[in-house]
Amino acid sequence: MPHLLELHDLEVRFALRTGDIIAIDGVDLTLDKGETLGLVGESGAGKSVTGFSIINLISKPGYISKGKIIFNGDEISSYSDEKMREIRGNKISMIFQDPMMTLNPVFTIGFQMIETLQAHRKISKADARNIALEKLKKVHIPSPEQRLEQYPHELSGGMRQRIIIAISLLTDPAIIIADEPTTALDVTIQAEIMDLLQELCESENMALILITHDLGVVSQVTERMAVMYAGKIIECGLTDQIVKHPVHPYTEGLIKSIPGTVITPGCDLVQIPGMMPTLTNIPPGCAFNPRCYLKEAICTTKTPELKDAGNGVWAACHMR
Amino acid sequence: MKSSLQKFKESYFLYSFRQDKVAMASFIAIIIFIILAITAPWTAPMDPYDANNIDIMNSEIPPSWNEGGEAAFPLGTDNMGRDMLSTMLYGLRTSIMIGIGAVSLQALIGIFMGLSAGYLGGKTDAILMRIADIQFSFPYLMLAILVGAIFQIVFGISRYEQLAIPLLILIIGFAEWPMYARTIRASVMREKNKEYVEAAKVIGLSKSVIMVRHVLPNSLTSLMVISTIQIANAVMSEAALSFLGLGMPVTMPSLGSLIRSGFDYIFSGSWWITIFPGILLILFVLAINLLGDWLRDVLNPKLYKG
Amino acid sequence: MVAFIIRRAIQAILVMLIISLIGFSIKSNIGDPVRDLVGERVTPAERAEIADQLGLNDPFPTQYIRFVKNVLHGDFGTSLIYRKPCLEVILKHAPATIELVLGAALIIILISLPLGVFSALKPKHLFSRFIMGFSTLGVSIPVFLTAIMFIYLFSVTLGWLPSYGRGETIDIFNNGYWNSGFLTIDGLRHLILPCISLASIMLPLYIRLIRSEMMEVLETEYIKYAWAKGLSPMRIWLVHAFKNTLLPVVTVFGLQIGIMFAFTILTETVFQWQGMGFMFLEAIQRADISLLIAYLVIVASVFVLVNTVVDIFYGFINPTVRISGTK
Numbered sequence: 021m022p023h024l025l026e027l028h029d030l031e032v033r034f035a036l037r038t039g040d041i042i043a044i045d046g047v048d049l050t051l052d053k054g055e056t057l058g059l060v061g062e063s064g065a066g067k068s069v070t071g072f073s074i075i076n077l078i079s080k081p082g083y084i085s086k087g088k089i090i091f092n093g094d095e096i097s098s099y100s101d102e103k104m105r106e107i108r109g110n111k112i113s114m115i116f117q118d119p120m121m122t123l124n125p126v127f128t129i130g131f132q133m134i135e136t137l138q139a140h141r142k143i144s145k146a147d148a149r150n151i152a153l154e155k156l157k158k159v160h161i162p163s164p165e166q167r168l169e170q171y172p173h174e175l176s177g178g179m180r181q182r183i184i185i186a187i188s189l190l191t192d193p194a195i196i197i198a199d200e201p202t203t204a205l206d207v208t209i210q211a212e213i214m215d216l217l218q219e220l221c222e223s224e225n226m227a228l229i230l231i232t233h234d235l236g237v238v239s240q241v242t243e244r245m246a247v248m249y250a251g252k253i254i255e256c257g258l259t260d261q262i263v264k265h266p267v268h269p270y271t272e273g274l275i276k277s278i279p280g281t282v283i284t285p286g287c288d289l290v291q292i293p294g295m296m297p298t299l300t301n302i303p304p305g306c307a308f309n310p311r312c313y314l315k316e317a318i319c320t321t322k323t324p325e326l327k328d329a330g331n332g333v334w335a336a337c338h339m340r
Numbered sequence: 341m342k343s344s345l346q347k348f349k350e351s352y353f354l355y356s357f358r359q360d361k362v363a364m365a366s367f368i369a370i371i372i373f374i375i376l377a378i379t380a381p382w383t384a385p386m387d388p389y390d391a392n393n394i395d396i397m398n399s400e401i402p403p404s405w406n407e408g409g410e411a412a413f414p415l416g417t418d419n420m421g422r423d424m425l426s427t428m429l430y431g432l433r434t435s436i437m438i439g440i441g442a443v444s445l446q447a448l449i450g451i452f453m454g455l456s457a458g459y460l461g462g463k464t465d466a467i468l469m470r471i472a473d474i475q476f477s478f479p480y481l482m483l484a485i486l487v488g489a490i491f492q493i494v495f496g497i498s499r500y501e502q503l504a505i506p507l508l509i510l511i512i513g514f515a516e517w518p519m520y521a522r523t524i525r526a527s528v529m530r531e532k533n534k535e536y537v538e539a540a541k542v543i544g545l546s547k548s549v550i551m552v553r554h555v556l557p558n559s560l561t562s563l564m565v566i567s568t569i570q571i572a573n574a575v576m577s578e579a580a581l582s583f584l585g586l587g588m589p590v591t592m593p594s595l596g597s598l599i600r601s602g603f604d605y606i607f608s609g610s611w612w613i614t615i616f617p618g619i620l621l622i623l624f625v626l627a628i629n630l631l632g633d634w635l636r637d638v639l640n641p642k643l644y645k646g
Numbered sequence: 647m648v649a650f651i652i653r654r655a656i657q658a659i660l661v662m663l664i665i666s667l668i669g670f671s672i673k674s675n676i677g678d679p680v681r682d683l684v685g686e687r688v689t690p691a692e693r694a695e696i697a698d699q700l701g702l703n704d705p706f707p708t709q710y711i712r713f714v715k716n717v718l719h720g721d722f723g724t725s726l727i728y729r730k731p732c733l734e735v736i737l738k739h740a741p742a743t744i745e746l747v748l749g750a751a752l753i754i755i756l757i758s759l760p761l762g763v764f765s766a767l768k769p770k771h772l773f774s775r776f777i778m779g780f781s782t783l784g785v786s787i788p789v790f791l792t793a794i795m796f797i798y799l800f801s802v803t804l805g806w807l808p809s810y811g812r813g814e815t816i817d818i819f820n821n822g823y824w825n826s827g828f829l830t831i832d833g834l835r836h837l838i839l840p841c842i843s844l845a846s847i848m849l850p851l852y853i854r855l856i857r858s859e860m861m862e863v864l865e866t867e868y869i870k871y872a873w874a875k876g877l878s879p880m881r882i883w884l885v886h887a888f889k890n891t892l893l894p895v896v897t898v899f900g901l902q903i904g905i906m907f908a909f910t911i912l913t914e915t916v917f918q919w920q921g922m923g924f925m926f927l928e929a930i931q932r933a934d935i936s937l938l939i940a941y942l943v944i945v946a947s948v949f950v951l952v953n954t955v956v957d958i959f960y961g962f963i964n965p966t967v968r969i970s971g972t973k
Contacts, residue, residue, distance in 0.1 A: 075874060077870070077873055077874055079870075101879075105876045105877075105878065106876065107876070108873070108874055108875065108876035109874055109875035109876030109877070110876050113874075113875075114871070114874040116867060116870070116871055116874075117867075118867060121866065121867035121868060122867050122868055122871045123868055123871070124868040124869075124871075124872065124886055124890070125868070125890070126889050126890055126893070127886075127889075135875075135877065135881070136875045136876070136877070139875065139876050139877050139878065139881070140876060184871075187875070470657075474661055478904070478946070478949055479904050479905040479907070479908035479909075481905070481908045481909065481911075482904075482907070482908035482911070482945070485908070485911060485926075486942060489930040489938065490672055490676070490938075492930065493676055493930070493933050493935070493938075494675075494676050572786070576788050579788050579790075579791075580788060580789075580790065580912055583788075583790050583912065583915075584911065584912065584915060584927060585927075585931070586930070596788075599790070599791060599794070603794055603916070606794065606797065606798055606802060607802060607809075609802070611798055611802075614794055614798075615795075615798070618791045618794065618795070621788065621791065622783075622786055622787050622791065625786040625787075625788075626782065626783060626786035629782055629785060629786050630782060633782060
């Protein structure tokens with residue numbers, strides 16, 4: 021069976037005055053119907069850019085310079101803007117990081133929901149309103165009729181993120197891309213929102229790409245995950261396997277640095293020494309080599325490819 | 341250690357200046373205007389202040405390339421028979437002098453008020469800024485006209501004309517200090533909680549020393565950007581006041597009063613008395629504005645946004 | 647909210663009192679009400695008697711309180727030039743100025759909105775660069791010079807449009823106060839040059855303001871989200887971005903209308919436009935202190951009123967804008 025979404029050797033560049041920098045360097049990913057995929061990495065690793073490139077909405081001056089994105093068998097990376105609009109917010113919806121900033125402050129919730137439906141379907145206002153109400157109920161929003169008349173500033177952050185999730189459900193999309201959907205929220209609300217997302221993906225049979233730096237969330241919610249470092253995927257596969265037996269030293273470091281995993285009271289928090297390189301000066305060879313405790317000569321000269329590490333996990337490391 | 345000159349030579353500031361032809365051209369133009377203004381008493385063909393040089397028989401001679409023009413008066417003469425070129429050079433000199441004087445006064449008052457407001461805080465801050473707000477909400481030009489009008493009535497026209505330069509500096513200086521005060525205060529507020537200020541406090545520097553030596557230098561980029569815009573505004577205000585008859589007298593003309601004296605003759609076809617000083621004024625203000633735009637883009641200071 | 651409104655109102659009254667105090671001190675120091683009333687040809691004894699009758703020898707506070715009382719009753723004294731109550735003189739000149747400002751405001755709105763929006767959407771387009779260059783040139787030309795050049799070009803050289811006065815006007819309310827130039831062809835022809843000149847000073851500023859506000863809005867998350875929802879570009883630009891741009895622009899516009907009134911002094915002088923600015927300059931030239939002070943107090947009250955209203959209005963819409971935050 022063909023995959024629902026495939027990324028082939030995707031490369032994204034940012035055209036700067038001083039020359040191009042490569043933000044995403046040859047990423048391959050697949051996603052099946054109803055599957056949940058976690059995209060993990062530090063900020064600047066390219067995970068958000070990967071998410072936005074799928075719907076071809078990379079902030080300027082970024083652009084897709086190489087590779088293909090195939091959705092439902094169609095190469096959507098070659099679509100015109102106009103054709104792409106039929107995908108965005110329709111077949112593939114996005115959830116943004118900060119619900120306080122995502123909704124337009126000068127329009128009511130109802131306005132912003134109805135216009136989304138009307139952008140993709142020939143539908144009357146009344147019908148659109150009914151669908152909006154139905155979706156608001158699905159995300160467990162109390163007194164939905166009242167919400168439709170309210171402005172974003174009248175609602176709490178958690179409530180707004182629920183509304184954004186409801187907006188993304190409006191058109192029954194095949195994929196939802198959630199970019200750090202809980203980072204801006206209170207800890208208690210974070211769990212609620214993640215539970216809601218997981219529940220909806222199961223009940224609506226939607227695929228989910230969860231972009232986050234939080235390994236804990238990924239391990240709870242997703243079936244498969246991919247770890248990104250300096251614009252490349254360095255490890256991917258079944259989430260359970262990776263969390264239990266990470267292959268790449270970077271993934272290993274990430275998992276160890278989560279408080280509560282392997283830590284006993286009184287011991288130091290584990291951290292990976294050094295910082296991720298900026299995109300303008302990525303070291304030759306394996307980008308992780310300056311921080312790696314397994315580093316050998318080959319790591320500074322040859323870039324490792326992803327290879328099968330068994331148990332459904334692929335990793336890009338010369339040493340493992 | 342690099343000398344500061346060398347640092348400047350390698351800076352992004354200079355680099356982008358060299359890249360930007362418009363900025364360079366306007367900078368050069370401003371320098372030329374200033375040199376012309378300073379050297380006017382020596383370079384101008386005649387001294388328009390000296391009544392002995394003026395012959396009323398020479399009045400309203402068109403520019404030399406027009407019919408009836410004379411080579412002695414390349415840009416023609418005005419209604420009093422003065423050489424336009426010389427009168428314009430002297431006018432530019434007066435306009436620039438008043439502009440720079442007024443902006444210095446604005447900056448002085450504004451920086452003092454802004455620093456005291458930001459640094460004393462509390463009631464002083466509230467009161468000073470309220471005053472600034474109130475004055476800011478009145479159009480500065482109207483304020484300048486009102487004050488000018490009152491001065492003119494108090495002093496009488498002839499005395500006012502004698503004192504015109506210092507009075508205009510005073511009027512325009514007072515009309516726009518809030519701009520500086522607000523910008524300085526905003527940057528004081530921004531800098532106040534930064535670590536270097538904390539550090540300076542810890543080593544026991546007095547508040548006023550911290551303000552003047554540490555906070556003020558950090559506001560310099562904003563000050564530079566406003567000052568260019570303000571000089572352009574001040575020159576325009578001076579021209580407006582002079583045009584209304586509240587500025588420089590026709591015997592000691594600035595560009596504005598020249599334009600005014602020419603306006604009466606434009607209907608009879610003597611366009612050059614108005615248009616030439618007008619073009620000079622526009623070119624000068626335009627050069628400053630272009631340089632100011634470029635400065636704002638490059639330095640990108642957080643200006644007070646009204 | 648109520649507390650805020652009351653505080654702003656008290657502030658406004660305080661400001662008005664200060665302005666009236668300044669106005670009155672000027673008037674009592676440099677004005678000469680006796681001369682205003684009876685002219686120069688009276689003996690010193692008669693002068694003293696009249697001054698006493700007018701209460702000019704009373705202590706300053708008493709005189710000031712009387713001044714405020716009179717002003718509150720609409721009595722600003724008598725104009726020296728017009729030999730009529732100052733309030734009446736100002737009210738008769740106001741419509742001409744208001745029509746001038748209205749015409750200019752209309753021109754500004756009609757031109758700055760499309761140009762500002764266009765140059766924000768396509769900042770690299772040749773036409774946008776042209777707009778920006780033109781607006782830099784525009785702010786560098788003093789308004790009276792624009793006016794003079796228009797007169798030279800369109801009146802003196804081409805002879806297309808009239809260069810002075812208001813032309814044929816119609817008395818709208820039939821009471822001699824509001825003579826409108828908007829209702830006759832001749833009146834409209836006379837309005838064209840003055841309105842364009844007056845608009846020329848603010849137009850570049852508005853184009854830039856709209857452009858920069860719009861560009862700021864276009865960078866926000868909610869606009870990016872609108873794209874992610876698959877909305878059409880026109881809807882995103884003209885509905886989502888435009889409405890957010892408009893709020894700050896309208897606020898500034900409200901405040902800046904005052905500045906336009908200041909510039910009417912220049913425009914009216916050039917075009918011999920019989921409005922408040924023209925009257926004001928006449929009052930200066932002939933040292934008509936009463937009229938001058940009346941103008942000061944009335945114009946200042948209008949400013950304070952407009953500012954207070956805009957402030958309070960902004961206080962109302964503030965939560966929407968601030969909390970959910972574009973800034």
